[in-house]
Amino acid sequence: MSELKLMKGNEALAEAAIRAGVDAYYGYPITPQSEVMEYLMAANPVKTTGMVVLQAESELASINMVYGAAGAGKMAMTSSSSPGISLMQEGISYIAGAELPCVVVNVVRGGPGLGTIQPSQADYFQTVKGGGHGDYKLITLAPASVQEMADFLKLAFDLAFKYRNPAMILSDGAIGQMMEKVELFDPIPRRTDEQVYEQCPWATTGRKRNTDKRVITSLRLVASVQEAFNQKLQNKYQVIQENEVRCEMLNCDDADLVIVAYGSSARTSMKAVELARKDGVKLGILRPQTLWPFPIKQIEALAQKVKGFLTVEMSAGQMVEDVRLAVNGKVPVEHYGRMGGVIASPAEICEAAKSFLNKCK
Amino acid sequence: MNLEDIIKPENCVFKKTELLNDKPLSFCPGCGHGVVHRITMECVEELGIMEDTIGIAPVGCAVLAYEFMEIDMQEAAHGRAPAVATGIKRVWPKKYVFTYQGDGDLAAIGTAETMHCCNRGENILIIFINNGIYGMTGGQMAPTTLEGSKTATCPYGRDTSTMGYPLKITELVAQLPGVRYVTRQSVHTPAAVRKAKAAIKKALMLQAEGKQGTCFIEICTNCNSGWKMSPVQANKWMEENTFKYYVPGDIKDEFKLLKNPIAND
Amino acid sequence: MAKVRGAVVVDTEKCKGCGLCVDACKFHVLALSATVNLKGYNPAYMVEPENCTGCTNCATVCPDTVITVYRAKAEA
Numbered sequence: 001m002s003e004l005k006l007m008k009g010n011e012a013l014a015e016a017a018i019r020a021g022v023d024a025y026y027g028y029p030i031t032p033q034s035e036v037m038e039y040l041m042a043a044n045p046v047k048t049t050g051m052v053v054l055q056a057e058s059e060l061a062s063i064n065m066v067y068g069a070a071g072a073g074k075m076a077m078t079s080s081s082s083p084g085i086s087l088m089q090e091g092i093s094y095i096a097g098a099e100l101p102c103v104v105v106n107v108v109r110g111g112p113g114l115g116t117i118q119p120s121q122a123d124y125f126q127t128v129k130g131g132g133h134g135d136y137k138l139i140t141l142a143p144a145s146v147q148e149m150a151d152f153l154k155l156a157f158d159l160a161f162k163y164r165n166p167a168m169i170l171s172d173g174a175i176g177q178m179m180e181k182v183e184l185f186d187p188i189p190r191r192t193d194e195q196v197y198e199q200c201p202w203a204t205t206g207r208k209r210n211t212d213k214r215v216i217t218s219l220r221l222v223a224s225v226q227e228a229f230n231q232k233l234q235n236k237y238q239v240i241q242e243n244e245v246r247c248e249m250l251n252c253d254d255a256d257l258v259i260v261a262y263g264s265s266a267r268t269s270m271k272a273v274e275l276a277r278k279d280g281v282k283l284g285i286l287r288p289q290t291l292w293p294f295p296i297k298q299i300e301a302l303a304q305k306v307k308g309f310l311t312v313e314m315s316a317g318q319m320v321e322d323v324r325l326a327v328n329g330k331v332p333v334e335h336y337g338r339m340g341g342v343i344a345s346p347a348e349i350c351e352a353a354k355s356f357l358n359k360c361k
Numbered sequence: 362m363n364l365e366d367i368i369k370p371e372n373c374v375f376k377k378t379e380l381l382n383d384k385p386l387s388f389c390p391g392c393g394h395g396v397v398h399r400i401t402m403e404c405v406e407e408l409g410i411m412e413d414t415i416g417i418a419p420v421g422c423a424v425l426a427y428e429f430m431e432i433d434m435q436e437a438a439h440g441r442a443p444a445v446a447t448g449i450k451r452v453w454p455k456k457y458v459f460t461y462q463g464d465g466d467l468a469a470i471g472t473a474e475t476m477h478c479c480n481r482g483e484n485i486l487i488i489f490i491n492n493g494i495y496g497m498t499g500g501q502m503a504p505t506t507l508e509g510s511k512t513a514t515c516p517y518g519r520d521t522s523t524m525g526y527p528l529k530i531t532e533l534v535a536q537l538p539g540v541r542y543v544t545r546q547s548v549h550t551p552a553a554v555r556k557a558k559a560a561i562k563k564a565l566m567l568q569a570e571g572k573q574g575t576c577f578i579e580i581c582t583n584c585n586s587g588w589k590m591s592p593v594q595a596n597k598w599m600e601e602n603t604f605k606y607y608v609p610g611d612i613k614d615e616f617k618l619l620k621n622p623i624a625n626d
Numbered sequence: 627m628a629k630v631r632g633a634v635v636v637d638t639e640k641c642k643g644c645g646l647c648v649d650a651c652k653f654h655v656l657a658l659s660a661t662v663n664l665k666g667y668n669p670a671y672m673v674e675p676e677n678c679t680g681c682t683n684c685a686t687v688c689p690d691t692v693i694t695v696y697r698a699k700a701e702a
Contacts, residue, residue, distance in 0.1 A: 024452050052451045056444070057477035064441035064474070068448025071435045072415065072456075076448065094438050204433035204449075206413040206456055215427045217418075217436035364675060367633040367698045374632075375682040375695035386690050390667065391644030395689030551650055551683035592644040 002186050009149040009176045010035035012184070013079070013105060013169070016150035018045045020157055021190040023074035024052040026065035028084060031117045032173040033107035036079045049190050059084040063091030063104070070100040071216035073196040073203030075157055079105035081173070082123050083114060085131070092166060093132030097218025099233075101160035103153065104138075105169040107176035110314075110341035118341025119173030119264055124318035127170050128292040135230055137237045139167040139244065140291040142262040146180035148289070154185065161199070163240055170291060172314065174264040174343065246289040247298055251277065255284030257357045258302055260323050261312040262288050264343060269312045271346035276353060283353055291319070299326035308332040308360035310353050315339060332360050378403045380411060380431045387425050389496075391592025393582025394423055396548040397490060400558040401461070402430055404565055414457040415449055417442040421463035422496040440471020443478030446485045457568050459486040464505040465495050468530040472504075475530065479575045482539025486564040486576045489531065491607065492584035500587035504528040507606055512587070527606060531579040535613040541574030542567060543613040547581040547604075549596040567616060574615070581607055629700040632680020634672060637692040641669035647684035647693060653677035656684055 007015065014036045017025060027037045037055060045051035056062040062078045069076035080088065085106045095102060108123045110116035123131075127140050139159045141152040149171060156167040197205060207213045220226040251273055252258055261269040266287040276283040286302065288295050299309070308331050311320040317335030324333045336352040338344045380402035388394045405414050411432055418426040420439035427434035437445040442460035450458045467475050467489050475487070494512055495501040501514040507527050509518040519527070535543040542564055546557035557580055564576035581603055583595035590598060634655070641663065647670050648656045657673035670693070672678065680697025 024448070026448060054447070054451060056447075057473055060441065061444040061447075061474055061477065064438060064444035065448030065451070067437070067441075068417070068435060068445035069452045070448075071445075072449045072453055074452040076452070090438055091441070098436075204415050204435055205453065206411070206415060207431070207433045208412055213427075213431050214433045215436070216434070217427060219424065219436055362631050362698070362700045364633050367631055367680075368635060368696045369698075372680075372696040372698045373694060374680055374697045375685040375693070377691040377694070381691060385640055388689065390642035390689075391646055392689055395691065396687065399691050548687070551681075551686040554686045592646050593649045596646070596649075 002183055004181055004183050006179055007146055007182050008035055008179050009143070009146045009171065010107065011039045012146045012150040012182045013153050014039035014043070015184060016153040017077060018043060018049055018051055019185060019187040020154040021049065021075065021188040022051055022077055022157070023190060024054070024069045024076040025078065026054050026056050026062040026076065027078050028056050028059050028062050028080065030081045030084045032109060032176050033079050033081045033105070035176070036105065051190065059087040060091065063088040063095070066102045067091055067095050067098070067100060070095065070102040071098065071204055073200030073205055077103040077105065079107065081107045081109045082111050082120070085123065085126070089132035092138070093134055093136065094218050095166045096136035096138070097134060098216050099164040100166065100216065101157070101164050103156045103160055103167050103169065105171065108170065108172040110339065116341035117173065119314060119343060120339070120341055121172055121263060121265060121314040122316070122318070122339070123170065124291065124313070124315060127168050128294070136233065137292055139163065139165055139240060140170050141167065142170050142289060142291050143175055144263050144266045144287060145175070146178065146182045149175060150182050150184060159244060163236060165236065165240070170263070172263050173341070241293040244290060245293045245295050245298070247295040248287040248289060249298065250285045252284035252286060252302060254282055256282040256307045257310060257353055257360065258284045258286050258306050259310050259312055259349070259353060260286045260288070260299065260319065262291060262319070265312045265314055268344055268346050269349055272349035272353060275346055275350040281354055281357065294322050294326070296326045299323060303327045303330040306331060308334070308356060310356050311335045312344060312349055313337040314343065378406045380406045381429055382431050384429055386429055388422060389586040391583065391585050391595065392422070393492065393548045393580070394490060396554055397488065397557070397580055397582070398426060398429055400548070400554060401459070401488065401561055402432070404558060404562040405432060408562065408565055408569070410457050410565065410569070413455065415453070417446050417458070417460040419460070419462040419466040421466050423461055423463060423490065424497070426461050440466050440469070441474055442466065443471065443474040443483070443487065447478055447481070447483050450483055450485050454484070457565055459488060459565070461488045462490065463496070464489070464491045464493065464503045468504040468528050472530070475534070476537070479534045479540045479577065480537045482574045484568055484571070484573050484575070486561070486568065486578065488561065489577065489579045490582055491579050492582045492587070493603065494584045494587040496584045496587050504530070507602060529607070531577065531612060534577050539575055540577055540613065541572060541615040542576040544611045545579040545581065545607060545609050547599070547609055549583065549599060563616070572616065579607070581609065630679055630697060631700045632678035632695060632697045633675060634678060634684060635694045635696070636670050638669040639663050639665070640690055640692045641667060642690055643667035643669055644689065646687045646689065650683045650687045652683070653679065
């Protein structure tokens with residue numbers, strides 16, 4: 001039964017994992033996402049759905065446990081925060097190279113290095129430009145509410161299995177920690193062994209007699225074979241780019257200036273739009289829900305009629321580069337942001353937007 | 362009696378297991394990896410567990426194990442095989458899961474994964490090939506390289522004052538309560554091969570019986586290319602030197618009473 | 627006791643000529659060939675076939691599993 005609850009973002013995500021019929025969570029504690037594993041351990045889903053929850057010795061181990069379970073056809077996930085996600089990059093690259101479906105959650109905190117434990121969006125480049133080695137892409141979902149923490153967990157698994165590709169939920173410390181009401185979707189039973197065999201004929205579940213063995217690997221020693229595989233990946237990415245873009249647009253129809261922001265920044269920016277509209281300034285907002293694939297066409301279309309774009313990010317400006325690529329010089333694009341775990345207030349975003357709009361005219 | 366009378370299908374007493382394919386192994390002549398590949402696959406075949414067995418290949422000389430072993434396999438990142446195996450075993454507890462790792466993979470870059478997998482007592486089999494050197498990258502020092510041994514990165518011999526001591530990770534692992542069966546074997550003589558095979562078979566049977574605990578089998582092999590000896594010389598050197606430090610035999614066995622499972626030899 | 631005769635068949639093209647089988651054979655049945663295979667190795671062959679008992683020791687230590695062993699009871 002779907003039910004309405006007041007929950008932290010991290011808790012909603014964990015509850016959604018149980019309800020989505022996830023088979024395994026492997027993780028390692030790190031602030032500000034530790035509630036994910038704490039919630040799962042307390043819920044003890046192995047007794048109800050059979051979902052395995054295991055505290056690993058490191059993020060390295062977690063992501064490689066995910067690799068193993070995903071390679072054996074199971075719905076496996078992990079979560080961490082920025083420094084831990086950096087440790088996972090090797091495993092994520094291997095998972096992409098072996099085309100395994102899984103979900104990785106990054107509740108981002110400020111960096112570089114150990115940084116802060118406050119919310120940040122400075123891991124955008126790492127996530128959408130390939131944090132590990134090699135040409136690969138992560139399907140990247142950016143929740144902006146506790147509701148989306150729950151909903152995107154299921155969506156991430158759906159997309160990961162649809163395309164046999166790792167998916168990342170790029171959240172941040174604010175979305176992970178804040179409490180909101182959330183409508184939890186009805187529980188979906190975990191797949192039976194037979195359903196796993198049927199849905200994942202490529203998975204290593206034990207070679208059946210008179211069938212070929214299955215191998216999960218990212219090693220292709222012959223250059224032409226590796227290139228052919230790379231091309232296959234690129235073709236897949238093209239299909240994802242064409243079919244899976246998700247974004248929300250508010251007040252864009254008559255907007256002079258459009259703010260592009262995701263996650264927490266989108267929440268504060270929405271308030272900034274309200275403030276500006278009260279003053280008669282026509283601001284709109286485009287909120288990417290998928291950071292990769294990026295809403296290129298939507299931004300392209302808006303670029304025909306607006307005077308400029310302002311990205312608002314909790315970073316030195318990372319997504320702004322993708323917005324500039326999409327706008328392709330048609331109108332000015334600028335960035336406004338705070339760093340190191342500081343969240344920009346709606347008022348300062350509103351001011352920044354107004355002064356940028358004046359320059360655009 | 363002519364050879365033609367002897368060489369008949371009904372007289373065959375040894376042939377390659379069907380779980381090892383016909384591709385030429387990528388190992389140097391005389392390398393012990395080939396034997397361990399074979400006896401591992403013989404055990405899987407003889408126990409009739411192919412349909413439920415998942416192997417994990419390492420990074421190192423045995424990186425292509427999945428090319429030769431005709432069972433479902435996953436290739437792990439360097440050192441991470443025990444984590445990958447854990448990930449599989451936890452979601453498929455009734456499957457037989459084993460890792461196949463070298464000394465660099467298991468005892469250097471993957472030490473944390475090895476120790477914690479064993480400490481959790483994951484119900485898997487770890488097959489650890491110790492040849493005291495990094496073979497694939499061209500003969501550099503391994504954590505298990507003996508004191509005084511010369512390699513590409515200790516050309517004057519391993520100096521323990523600056524390079525540390527040869528790591529007895531098998532003895533370390535044996536201290537952990539999660540580990541139930543730890544043995545050190547070799548494959549340099551026919552008798553040794555048969556014993557090593559019996560150990561692997563026993564460890565797989567323990568998984569079948571659902572005995573909770575990790576089985577850890579170290580197999581000392583030569584790396585004659587890396588040691589710069591002929592295969593026969595390398596095996597003699599191993600007997601005279603390696604076995605003094607890495608003493609063969611059972612180190613821990615909580616299942617001593619289990620009948621010796623060897624079937625065909 | 628009936629005498630047991632053995633024989634081995636070496637997959638000459640796959641043999642890497644490591645010589646471990648030669649060393650493992652107590653009855654000196656095997657030797658490395660003076661000729662080379664396509665890979666350039668000197669493969670093992672039965673130099674003293676009459677001595678073979680089919681004990682499988684050579685095949686057991688062969689790293690490349692290129693040896694198949696046969697054994698039969700010799701007629702009186």
